[in-house]
Amino acid sequence: DVKVTQSSRYLVKRTGEKVFLECVQDMDHENMFWYRQDPGLGLRLIYFSYDVKMKEKGDIPEGYSVSREKKERFSLILESASTNQTSMYLCASTLKRGLGEQYFGPGTRLTVT
Amino acid sequence: GNSVTQMEGPVTLSEEAFLTINCTYTATGYPSLFWYVQYPGEGLQLLLKATKADDKGSNKGFEATYRKETTSFHLEKGSVQVSDSAVYFCALGGYTGGFKTIFGAGTRLFVKA
Numbered sequence: 001d002v003k004v005t006q007s008s009r010y011l012v013k014r015t016g017e018k019v020f021l022e023c024v025q026d027m028d029h030e031n032m033f034w035y036r037q038d039p040g041l042g043l044r045l046i047y048f049s050y051d052v053k054m055k056e057k058g059d060i061p062e063g064y065s066v067s068r069e070k071k072e073r074f075s076l077i078l079e080s081a082s083t084n085q086t087s088m089y090l091c092a093s094t095l096k097r098g099l100g101e102q103y104f105g106p107g108t109r110l111t112v113t
Numbered sequence: 114g115n116s117v118t119q120m121e122g123p124v125t126l127s128e129e130a131f132l133t134i135n136c137t138y139t140a141t142g143y144p145s146l147f148w149y150v151q152y153p154g155e156g157l158q159l160l161l162k163a164t165k166a167d168d169k170g171s172n173k174g175f176e177a178t179y180r181k182e183t184t185s186f187h188l189e190k191g192s193v194q195v196s197d198s199a200v201y202f203c204a205l206g207g208y209t210g211g212f213k214t215i216f217g218a219g220t221r222l223f224v225k226a
Binding site: 102 | 219
């Protein structure tokens with residue numbers, strides 16, 4: 001079974017802090033994604049990566065950056081956390097770009113106070 | 114642009130009732146269509162998919178048919194169980210939309226015993 005793990009299930013940070021969210025997948029997938037999930041808005045794509053050291057902006061990249069130094073690991077960085085970044089963050093990976101199933105991690109619920 | 118619209122929730126049903134969750138889409142080209150399910154405290158997991166018009170996806174008693182003429186992919190189940198309580202997401206993927214998967218807002222289902 002594909003496994004996607006995220007470093008934390010719950011995280012509380014203060015405004016202005018730098019926040020790192022880590023995601024690791026064990027199926028040698030080339031494609032990895034970061035979404036945020038908010039009630040009534042569904043999933044919105046923040047960033048994605050189709051290869052090591054490669055990244056592309058999604059629909060809402062402002063205030064975020066990413067890092068993909070190894071194929072299995074995709075990190076989301078909040079350079080200076082703000083209260084409007086309080087959300088559920090979901091990482092996903094897929095073998096085929098946009099064509100097949102996405103495998104999701106359990107999510108990180110981030111609260112910025 | 115491409116989009117997915119699904120019925121607002123929450124939907125509350127009694128056990129053994131018939132379930133329909135409506136989903137319609139807007140897309141150029143020939144997208145693949147998906148239903149994902151999110152159980153409490155977990156990430157999303159694929160429930161079923163269809164890759165071309167008139168295909169029927171099915172899994173765990175759930176079904177959905179890809180209707181190109183009505184641009185719809187409604188989710189149905191003949192007899193729901195308490196364990197089906199979850200949030201259901203309709204999604205669109207494939208070559209259209211630059212290989213990104215587009216998710217609907219989600220529909221929460223509560224099933225009462």
